[in-house]
Amino acid sequence: MSDQQDTQEQAETSQDKLANNSSLLQSIMLNSFALGSFALICTIIIALTYINTADNIKQQKKLAQLKALYQIVPxxxxxxxxxxxxxxxxxxxxxxxxxxxxxxxxxxxxxxxxxxxxxxxxxxxxxxxxxxxxxxxxxxxxxxxxxxxxxxxxxxxxxxxxxxxxxxxxxxxxxxxxxxxxxxxxxxxxxxxxxxxxxxxxxxxxxxxxxxxxxxxxxxxxxxxxxxxxxxxxxxxx
Structure with missing residues (x-):
């Protein structure tokens, strides 16, 4: 009877370890997904900011050029x-x-x-x-x-x-x-x-x-x- 109890306890311990490992793995995967999503969102925001800023800089340079143009040739x-x-x-x-x-x-x-x-x-x-x-x-x-x-x-x-x-x-x-x-x-x-x-x-x-x-x-x-x-x-x- 004692041997059966030991075997059962060992099995339960193994199951607990597997459950804990599975939970840990899920936690790692969720954290990795969250970090990856955050990085992707940040990359998209940076890219959009760069595009908008680049367009704005280009437009401002064009306006400055036209202003200067009419200074040179009124x-x-x-x-x-x-x-x-x-x-x-x-x-x-x-x-x-x-x-x-x-x-x-x-x-x-x-x-x-x-x-x-x-x-x-x-x-x-x-x-x-x-x-x-x-x-x-x-x-x-x-x-x-x-x-x-x-x-x-x-x-x-x-x-x-x-x-x-x-x-x-x-x-x-x-x-x-x-x-x-x-x-x-x-x-x-x-x-x-x-x-x-x-x-x-x-x-x-x-x-x-x-x-x-x-x-x-x-x-x-x-x-x-x-x-x-x-x-x-x-x-x-x-």
Missing amino acids: KNLHDNDLLTDNINLQVKQLGHRQAQTIYLAKQHGQPTVIVYPVTTTDGYSGDISYIIGININDNSIAGVRVVSHQETPGLGDKIELRKSPWILSFNDLSLENTQAEDWTVKKNGGKFDGFTGATITPRSVTHSIARTLNYHQLFIDQLLKKITIANQQKVSNG
């Missing part, structure tokens, strides 16, 4: 629709990673200023994006405006017109009236002022502007033809 200096007379192109020489809009200002049907969006990757803290208007008649600069950057506040951000008039120093300059060696900051033998404690930023912008002027001289005729063809296609497509 409405009283052109009689065409800049949002129509343009072409989307990806130009690696201008730092484009994807197609960007190049605008053409006209008066009485004649091209007067072409406006390029440009990005230089040589900034101190990353990309610096700006637009530059170049006069068609003499290849001189109509104006430059920075539209986005991550340069150091109080130092490199003086490339913004609202922080400093420095960007206006490029107005009316061209490759014809400014020597090649002058297209850098004074610290490196050029003609443009640097910023105290932030030489990299103004030097990057200055070098990029010189490269853009060179690109303009080489390809302006081709660009004007492309814009004309693009506008004709827009008209034919209604």
